[in-house]
Amino acid sequence: MKTVISASRRTDLVASFPEWLSVTLRARRAVLIGPRGRTVEVDLSPGVAHTVVLWSKDFSNLLRNQYELKDLLAAYDQVYLHFTITGLGGTAVEPGALPTDQALAQLPGLAAFAGDPRRVSVRFDPVVFWSDGAKIRSNLREFPGIAAAAAGIGVRDIRMSFAQWYGKAKRRAAARRFPFVDPPDEAKREHAAALSKIAAARGLVLRACSQPALAGVPGIVPSACIDGALLESLHPGHEPTSRRKDRSQRPDCLCTESKDIGSYAQACPHGCVYCYANPIV
Numbered sequence: 001m002k003t004v005i006s007a008s009r010r011t012d013l014v015a016s017f018p019e020w021l022s023v024t025l026r027a028r029r030a031v032l033i034g035p036r037g038r039t040v041e042v043d044l045s046p047g048v049a050h051t052v053v054l055w056s057k058d059f060s061n062l063l064r065n066q067y068e069l070k071d072l073l074a075a076y077d078q079v080y081l082h083f084t085i086t087g088l089g090g091t092a093v094e095p096g097a098l099p100t101d102q103a104l105a106q107l108p109g110l111a112a113f114a115g116d117p118r119r120v121s122v123r124f125d126p127v128v129f130w131s132d133g134a135k136i137r138s139n140l141r142e143f144p145g146i147a148a149a150a151a152g153i154g155v156r157d158i159r160m161s162f163a164q165w166y167g168k169a170k171r172r173a174a175a176r177r178f179p180f181v182d183p184p185d186e187a188k189r190e191h192a193a194a195l196s197k198i199a200a201a202r203g204l205v206l207r208a209c210s211q212p213a214l215a216g217v218p219g220i221v222p223s224a225c226i227d228g229a230l231l232e233s234l235h236p237g238h239e240p241t242s243r244r245k246d247r248s249q250r251p252d253c254l255c256t257e258s259k260d261i262g263s264y265a266q267a268c269p270h271g272c273v274y275c276y277a278n279p280i281v
Helices: 018-027 066-073 100-104 107-114 140-152 167-175 185-201 228-234
Strands: 003-007 029-033 039-043 049-056 079-084 120-127 129-131 136-138 157-162 205-208 220-222
Touching (some): 018 029, 079 107, 100 140, 107 120, 107 140, 120 140, 140 185, 185 205, 185 220
Parallel strands (some): 003 049, 049 079, 079 120, 157 205, 205 220
Antiparallel strands (some): 029 039, 129 136
16 A cells, blocks of 8 residues: 655745755655654655645745756655645744745645645644734634635635644743733634634635544534545545554544654744744744
8 A cells, every 4th residue: 555755744845945855755765863863764656655745835946846846746646735824924923934925826836736726735724813912813814815715726625723832832932022822712613613604605625633622613624634535535546545543643633644754853944933843942
């Protein structure tokens, strides 16, 4: 059975480490340092990989064929794209990420590259709240425009979550004097219900990533961001891949098995204040 390759949950390889990604794809193997310093090798041969799943906030290197990324990825049966657009790019929340209009402009090219807009998932992830001293602010108002652009090119799924303020993210927020707010679950459920109505009006399915507090909210579907069944259905040859739960992910994660080729040591320069992966506080 062929393997799903994830590139990467741990860092933005496409935007920030395109040369490394190109060299790795060309070599058709990734060499990673696993727990306790053990070397782990992942076979990236196109005949072994079922799908390459790319995660990014900026696919311009791919679209420009920088380091021949587009050519190298064309050798694989299927590429699935997770494109994070929160509406916060270029702000104090995501200082190094693309502004929204520039990100949305990439969507048509990504759908064309993927060969089917169903292989593109837009991630409105996370929803962030903060105080400006007088009011509670958020990126919720950015959602209608992002949903409209996604639906306009034929995207079917839009994924969301509310920011989870792990210890590292809290320390980063404190260092930057960013006054984040973490609303109660009931408020999150109300916001999620409103988002689901906007999504449904555009023909989009709103999928919630690791959000057990949203169980039962009308229109919200729990997300498997790497979904073996979905990837099988979209695969040109409908080839099977694992549908087993990925035990390496957090308990609430519904993703199926994949092999991730990124490293937390590859520190992403987007500088997102809420990021749990970036080692830089």
